[in-house]
Amino acid sequence: MDVDILGTKYTIVKDCIEEKEPLMGKYDGFMDDTVNKIMIAKMERSVESLEDLNFYEKQVLRHEVIHAFLSESGLKSNSDWARNEEMVDYFAIQFPKMLKVFIELDAL
Template sequence: MTTVNILGTEYKVIREPFADADTDGYCDYTSREIRIRDDNVNEVGDFDELMRKQLRHEIIHAFLAESGLQANFEHYKQFGHEETIIDWIAIQFPKMIKAFQSVNAI
């Protein structure tokens, strides 16, 4: 288990096997935990890369929750946040950070 600081709040990052093959991870802002699958039950080709993206996805959920935005999105009754934009940020962030760094914007 590791921890990540989200706007001054420590979240535990727990990697564990999931019984549900449809879930790769989730963020529980009430317990300050991010749980990520560590078993490749779906036999994904680059499982490590998928889990890095999944961890980014869950960290973004945590940032939104710690910003007071845990239920202020279009699908809040179903997911808590709009999943499309969460995934977009999680997938594009490595490219974004490189762009920011290349022009000394960090």
Template sequence: MILGTEYRIEIHKWSEDSELSKNSWVGYCCCDLPLIVIADLDDEEHFHFDNEEEKDVYFKSSLRHEIIHAFLNESGLKDNFEHVPRMGHEETMVDWIANQFPKIADVYEKLGIL
């Protein structure tokens, strides 16, 4: 549930999903369906990981990134960035939130303000 909207999370083969393959994406968020897609990281033709832990970390990071897009979409910020009309969100900001949120949540939890 993202701000009252239920999103499906699906794993798609990179080679069978035109959005992933034509854009060289690892994932995407489609608020119209609503759907979050992450590429099948077991596809060794497109992804290489030294071990399962590395793959798991990458999967979780990618999923956090797409969930941030979903939160922005559901907050009314779907197409709110003029400099990125195709994507709708500035990717640096999305990456920053996705990467730093676990650390922020940890601080909030330790302070009892979550």
């Protein structure tokens, strides 16, 4: 699947496995702005996994898309702020709630 992020086409690849994408052994998702690609790991149920893997996969996807927006805005190369995982997580986790409020207020 392709998506336009601030005028740049990014390819979203889901269900990635470590054998094909070595970083999947370390991360559940990553964004590579050198090739405009967002990779999301194949989410498989295990004893250690979260119960709602569909919910978690969407959160990981939002997280990586936010990284792409920050990168395409030029913020990635200027400071560590745009690479701050806690800040990116905050927006990835809270965005659905923020969107609901914006829609409710007709603020879009």
